[in-house]
Amino acid sequence: MNATTVAVDCPVCGADAIDPYAVENGFELVRCGGCGLLYVTPRPDPVATAVAHQYGLHEGDTTLAVTGRYRPDRVRPYLRILRDVHGASLPPTCRRWLDIGCGHGEFLTALGRFAGDDVSLIGLEPNVTKARGCAARGLDVRSVGLEEVDGNFSTISLLNVFSHLQDPTEFIAGCVARLDPGGELLLETGDTADLAAVDHPRPLFLPDHLLFANERIVHRVLTEAGLQVLSVHHYSAASAVPVQVIRECQRAVQRGDVPPVLAATRRWVRERRRRIDMYIRARRPD
Ligand SMILES: [Zn+2]
Known part of the structure; x- marks a missing residue:
């Protein structure tokens, strides 16, 4: 190392x-x-x-x-989640939304469809390859830190960001300081810290991931930063289509092995039942 x-x-x-x-x-x-x-x-x-x-x-x-690629199949699930969290539409006070760690921009794309033209959308992404891909798809995505973007925001979203943070308390406080009064934070991360090690999703992707939380811990960090938690939404971490079964079987065939259809299907069914992905909506008081 x-x-x-x-x-x-x-x-x-x-x-x-x-x-x-x-x-x-x-x-x-x-x-x-x-x-x-x-x-x-x-x-x-x-x-x-x-x-x-x-x-x-x-x-x-x-x-x-960990760069990966743009996954358009993620846009529709994100739209469903936005409807779960916000109902039919965003509040009229939502004018400027910042998505920190926007990756390949799938969530920004979903937001663009959900929010319409009246909400300005900005993404921050440290991975230069991902940021370039977003810009090529017409998204306003920058490879800079929060301190280099002017103004405040109606909402800041953090999807798959929390587990990468070195100092979550300081980072969330920095986000809260850039929210409008009454502004909101939308945070997605795993709810896995209570699982026994043998049951935790693998690989852990260390040291890209530095921490794994649960609802109680994230609630604590948000509350200590002065936010009021409005709602928590739990989801399965496995996709609705058994993609992992197909991939496992394809890999086995490539190796010349018998495809493990039954075992892979059992693992997928078990994963579908676990609601270990969570979205927490929180608000900065007026
Ligand atoms: Zn501790």
Whole structure:
């Protein structure tokens, strides 16, 4: 491993009591004895992490490549979630929405359809390849930090961002400071910190992921940042179409093995039943 690592106490509650939880890719995930957060310690230093996010390459025993590609099939599920969270439409006070860590822009695309032309949409994405792809699809996406974007926002969304944060309390406070009075935060992350290690979705993607939370922990971080939680929506992390079954069977066939149709289907059915993905809508008081 090339990167310098630093040992840290719990990034949510500061406790230093830990139980070993899992080891992956040369990194250790521990459970906090104070709040139950799962977090990586020692972890790559902040400079190494910033460079890793820029290029989508995370150094471990093997280098983890996480850039991926644009997935148009994600737009429709996002639209459904927006309807669950907001009903038929966004509140009329919503004029400017910032999506931090917008990836390939699927959520911004869904938002564009849901919100219409009256809401200005901006995305921030540190991965330069992803940001370039978004710009090519006509989205306003920039590879800069929040401090380099002017003005405040009606809503800030953070999808699959929380688990990458080094200091969630400080980061969320920074977002709240940029919300209009009455503005909202929409945060998506896994609700997995209470799972036994054997039941946790794998791979963990360490050290791209630095922590795994649950509803109680995220509620605590949001409340401590001065937000009021409005609603929590739980979803299955597995897709409605058994894509993982098809992929597992295809890989087996490529290796010359018998496709594990039954076992792969059982795993998918079990995953569909678990509601371990959550969206939390919170509001900054007026
Ligand atoms: Zn803790």
